[in-house]
Amino acid sequence: MASFQHFLFVLSLFLSTSIACDRCVHQSKAAYFSSPASLLGGSCGYGSMALSFNGGYVAAASPDLYRDGMGCGACFQIRCKNPSLCSSGGVKVIVTDINKSTQTDFVLSTSAFTAMAKAGMTQDIKRLGIVDIEYKRIPCEYKNHNLSVRIEEISQKPNYLAIKVLYQGGQTDIHSIDVAEAGGWNWRFMTRNYGAVWNTSHAPAGPLQFRMVVTGGYDGMTVWPKKAIPGLEGRGGLRFGVAGHGDGTGGMFSL
Ligand SMILES: *[C@@H]1O[C@H](CO)[C@@H](O)[C@H](O)[C@H]1NC(C)=O
Ligand SMILES: *[C@@H]1O[C@H](CO)[C@@H](O)[C@H](O)[C@H]1NC(C)=O
Ligand SMILES: *[C@@H]1O[C@H](CO)[C@@H](O)[C@H](O)[C@H]1NC(C)=O
Numbered sequence: 001m002a003s004f005q006h007f008l009f010v011l012s013l014f015l016s017t018s019i020a021c022d023r024c025v026h027q028s029k030a031a032y033f034s035s036p037a038s039l040l041g042g043s044c045g046y047g048s049m050a051l052s053f054n055g056g057y058v059a060a061a062s063p064d065l066y067r068d069g070m071g072c073g074a075c076f077q078i079r080c081k082n083p084s085l086c087s088s089g090g091v092k093v094i095v096t097d098i099n100k101s102t103q104t105d106f107v108l109s110t111s112a113f114t115a116m117a118k119a120g121m122t123q124d125i126k127r128l129g130i131v132d133i134e135y136k137r138i139p140c141e142y143k144n145h146n147l148s149v150r151i152e153e154i155s156q157k158p159n160y161l162a163i164k165v166l167y168q169g170g171q172t173d174i175h176s177i178d179v180a181e182a183g184g185w186n187w188r189f190m191t192r193n194y195g196a197v198w199n200t201s202h203a204p205a206g207p208l209q210f211r212m213v214v215t216g217g218y219d220g221m222t223v224w225p226k227k228a229i230p231g232l233e234g235r236g237g238l239r240f241g242v243a244g245h246g247d248g249t250g251g252m253f254s255l
Helices: 002-020 047-056 063-069 110-115 122-128
Strands: 026-032 058-061 075-080 091-098 106-108 130-138 148-151 161-166 173-181 191-194 197-200 208-216 219-223 252-254
Touching: 026 110, 047 058, 047 091, 047 110, 058 075, 063 091, 063 191, 075 106, 091 106, 091 110, 106 110, 110 122, 122 130, 161 173
Parallel strands: 026 106, 058 091
Antiparallel strands: 026 130, 058 106, 075 091, 075 130, 148 161, 148 252, 161 197, 173 208, 191 197, 208 219
């Protein structure tokens, strides 16, 4: 009996890792959003920034890939399997939204969808609308950006802090984020509010530091950028990016 239970345990481990397999090639289908506006309101909360990511090659992913927001910012290489229509290299996209369609794992921006096509085949792939694909997760690379946080406008003095995490490189997932006053040890955990946005009602008032638990593959590690960013205190209502308020950087800080 015990050994049977052990077998079941091993089997379920095997099943869960094979389902979660992050480096495997998967077979599926992809469609595209005909209106670019559909991606602006993406569930990850990137807003219009999404269109500047990766040259606008972005995607809405199935709930299994979106993973309640943990999949926001993940990168995938997607190849369409029709050799007369598509090039073999495929396209690299970043997840910025969820799509609950049961037909596809990805709904791509139009530019990403047509980028899979061979030269001269753009209209043909658009006419098909939905294509067979294979895809795999790949590390994200940002040449001109480090991991950054953006303090969201809904943040409120003295203690309500909402941040958006941007430019997360590598093939990693963020499992938790803690915030403390710069130089201090009183860490308070943040909650994933939605998508790439995290919040807490217990933020310290002064300059802030963050630490994060990230996983890549099967390993977890704590990332602790020692860099501090300005806190909630001393900011006129936190109107980042609005003329005459804030620091004009959109409240974005590279860590
Ligand atoms: C999912 O994508 C399809 C396009 O394939 C679109 O018609 C539909 O509105 C999208 N659903 C959601 C919930 O965004
Ligand atoms: C990224 O971080 C490195 C090392 O801290 C720094 O030298 C570089 O200037 C940063 N780049 C940007 C775009 O912030
Ligand atoms: C933070 O996000 C969580 C999860 O969405 C939500 O339940 C909570 O109300 C938010 N906190 C505040 C103070 O708005």
